[in-house]
Amino acid sequence: MSVTEAALIEGKAFIGGAWRDADSGARIDVTDPATGELVGTVPDMGRDECRAAIRAAADALPAWSALTAKERATFLMRMYDAMTARADELAELLTREQGKPLAEARAEVISGATFLEYYAEEARRVNGEILAPDAHGRRLMVLRQPIGVVAAITPWNFPSSMIMRKIAPALAAGCTVVVKPAELTPFSALAFGSIAEQAGLPAGVLNIVTGQPAPIGEEITSNPTVRKLSFTGSTAVGKLLSRQSADTVKRVTMELGGNAPFIVFADADLDLAVKAAVGAKFRNAGQTCISANRIYVEATVHDEFVRRLKQAAEQLVVGNGLEPGTDVGPLIDDRAVAKVETLLRDAAANGATIETGGTRAAAGGRFFSPTIVTNAPATADIACTEIFGPVASIYPFTTEDEVVANANATPYGLSAYVFTEDYRRGWRVGEALEFGMIGVNDVAIATPVAPFGGVKESGSGREGSAHGIDDYTELKLLVIGGLR
DSSP states (O other): OOHHHIIIIIOOEEETTEEEOOTTOOEEEEEOTTTOOEEEEEEOBOHHHHHHHHHHHHHHHHHHHHSOHHHHHHHHHHHHHHHHHTHHHHHHHHHHHHOOOHHHHHHHHHHHHHHHHHHHHHGGGOOOEEEOOSSTTOEEEEEEEEOOEEEEEOOSSSTTHHHHHHHHHHHHHTOEEEEEOOTTSOHHHHHHHHHHHHTTOOTTSEEEOOBOHHHHHHHHHHOTTEEEEEEESOHHHHHHHHHHHHTTTOEEEEEOOOOEEEEEOTTSOHHHHHHHHHHHHHGGGGOOTTSEEEEEEEHHHHHHHHHHHHHHHHTOOBSOTTSTTOOBOOOSSHHHHHHHHHHHHHHHHTTOEEEEOOSBOTTOTTOBOOEEEESOOTTSHHHHSOOOSSEEEEEEEOOHHHHHHHHHOSSEESEEEEEOSOHHHHHHHHHHSOSSEEEESOOOOOOTTSOBOOEETTEESOBSHHHHHHTTEEEEEEEEOOOO
16 A cells, blocks of 8 residues: 555554544544545544553653664664655645645655655764863763654644654654644645554654644643644744643744745846745745745836746746646635735735736636735735735835845744845845844755754744754763762
8 A cells, every 4th residue: 555545545643553543533624725625534633642642652762762873763764765765646645635736745745855864864963972070080971862752743834844854853863753733734744654654663653643733732732741842833823832831841842934035136136036036935825934925126126126026927827736837836725815815905905016916816716826016015914924825025125224124123033035146245134134044045945954943933943954953852961970
């Protein structure tokens, strides 16, 4: 049975190495956002089943953490090999439940797999320290040990890669994991459960619980056995989970909302900037936390940039992600479409100009035309809210100080982008922007080798790089005395 068949036909959660239904027998429908057709159903689990998954992870922890780093790395590489070998199959499943074009879905699967590969290598670099003695007759050592049972709550917009970014470093560090995928897109996670099973991952090391977020989140945050929570999602939910986790003093990693500025100076390579803006704005139909949310263009090249971006946007093909040639898929659900329409109505009411798009695409349903907006005031909702749709809102500026101040005038601080041919300006602006990740003449900022995360209300902690695996470990001081 293929991993897709296992995920869809089983339609069950994965707990303690076994596939099981909800105790109540209740199930959740998962639909294709492009067609509205049923993809499949998954168990609607709650606190009891989540508690069972946490127990399974706790039971598996001693044996898993006792393995050598090389032994754990072997399991991660087996899963990496399985994911890359089945990339096309996993991409099709991802597109069916999430909607993004197949090419984007496949790129996501491969990107997620590279986190398994990277952390398989990084597992052997989780090192402690030997400190210089502070007194005669004793020695000081710092051990770095796995933090314990980890919970990961993942979003619907990147249902494959977001899971890998959390699971891979946790497993490499010697932790066991309970995953709660988004109820809109659970099948990519369940397919990975099948891959882990085929790779021989010991029972209980990875557990996947499906269901509504509130009861599962309450169990995860209140259960003292869970020592770390990694969450990707909205800032509002991240704040709630952080508050709930405080009573058991869990370590939390929060990758939350963004309001990314995309700054184009007059000396920029406009062809490069326009191409980058298309990718940073319209990828995944704009449903990306690091999507370009506010595009600032120096006044002398503003109109030309708008003209070129409009031309590029109008050439994008909107349609079912499974159809060849599709550039932009559907929004995830009807609420997402309604949000974009509300933002555009507010912008128009405040004097904004819709340069192109602004309506649902010809295909109707959840398909929305790539849209470009100009002349929106800085106080309009579209300038202050994470759009999460295929809408590019463009604002002119005249000075470097002005644009930096406007870019920083947000409670969010996830990502920002700067386009200029002046390397000195790139350094200055990059250092002045209050964001966790800055791309200068580049928007491909997500990679396993670099830390991913934000500042201010965009979150805390980092995913990726050696910093990412450190978050899954605890430091323990070992003092040995009586040596003389």
